Amino acid sequence: MLKILNLKAGYGSIQVLRGVSLEIEQGEIVTLIGANGAGKSTLMKTLCGILSPSAGTIEYQGARIDRKSPTARVKQGLVLVPEGRCILQRMTVYENLLMGAYARSDQSAIKTDLENVFSHYPVLAARKDLSANVLSGGEQQMLAIGRALLSRPRLLMLDEPSLGLSPLLVRDIFSIITDLHQSGITIFLVEQNAQKALQLADRGYVMETGMIVMSDTAQNLLGSKELREAYLGG
């Protein structure tokens, strides 16, 4: 579904991604783990089109998209839930969700999707007309995911959804991700919480200083001695 080949990108003269290659098949949950500064978020930005790559290709559903605008990618169902609860703070919960469907034009389907999100996440329904900045951290993350759902994602990319959440909320967010996967959405999950992410995923990639250094099934990665020492706390 998504195929990245030798992707290079960075900011100005600083190169962050130094040739990343990875592949995601339809229906998979794939996770990308790595320490701070490995380039995970830079990869996400390049995939959704905010950052343009300096070399390499991104292929999505059989066609190259690396020169396409973010809008075009959202329309094709390649949707990112950005890091750090990137919601529109000063707009209401309802407006935030509605904005998720901005690139779509099927009004009646948008309405059903809205109702679906509200019935799945009743917290959001209860806070519908409140400003998004009054929501708690977990609710904001839920809202960010809800907004992404309104873009009708086929491949949903989540950038550290557990960042700054209490363990209980992390569990909730991960169960939401499992539900989404079961509803047929392919998931690309970027996490620092390697243990949790690998328990959920089919396959995993490990990134270090802008390159993929390991890739295997999630099972094998969980059992790998190197990885345990580096990311899973021995």
Added chain:
Amino acid sequence: MSSYQLDLFSSLGINILLALSVYCPMATGQLSIGNAGFMAIGAYVSAMLTVHVHLPLFPSLIIGGIAAAIIGVLFGFPALRLKGIFLAMATLCFGEIVRNFFMNFLQTLTGGAYGFRGIGDVPILISWIWGWVALSLVFFFFLSRSRLGLALMATHDDQTVSELIGINIVFLKVAAFGVGAFIGGVAGGLYAHYYLYIEPEFFNVWESIFIALYVIMGGMLTYWGPVLGASIFTLLPEFLRFLQDWRGAFFGVVIIGLMIARPSGLVTREILRIDFWIPYLKRRKP
């Protein structure tokens, strides 16, 4: 109505239009302190058309507005690369370029620094002015209730998120400059035909800064902000005439006081929402 009241309400209408012309780019997070430039383009183009080509007022206003809008869009593209204070500087320079252009070029048509005389009288112009104000308010009313209005708000609040959800922010920001310039150009045309005399000095930096202040004071997040801001700036000094020599100083104090009390402007988005008022209505939040 006495001629004093007539003048006051005409300039109020023109100032509201000018404030809305700054509100447009500001709604997408672009501060413009050069909108007197768009006003000048509209004023000179429409006046040249009525005086030299003998076109009726309405098409002249529209062409003046379109001329300003074209320049606005052309300016909007390089403006995309600038943010905050740098964009403000660039717009300020733009306003000065326009003023200097009309000072030094086309002098045979416009009189240059001596001023443009001989603009023909148009009866009941005040209803024209308020007609345009009403038209603009209807436009902004429907805009604020549309998807495009939400997209403008999102672009103002967070450009990265807006791009992520598929908003074409380049189009929105350039279009906002264009629409704002159009309204500013029409306001300039009305101004020229109300006062029947214009000169480049009318459209200097001060005028631009005042227009921007209407919006900053009134609130830049809803279209009611510029309307209220322009009204206060136009009417309050008149009500303060009894203070005589202290009038200017007192008005200054009022502005500073308002900025302290309501730093994001008088009318904010929250104030128009019901949950803002619930605590004041002495009811408990749900």
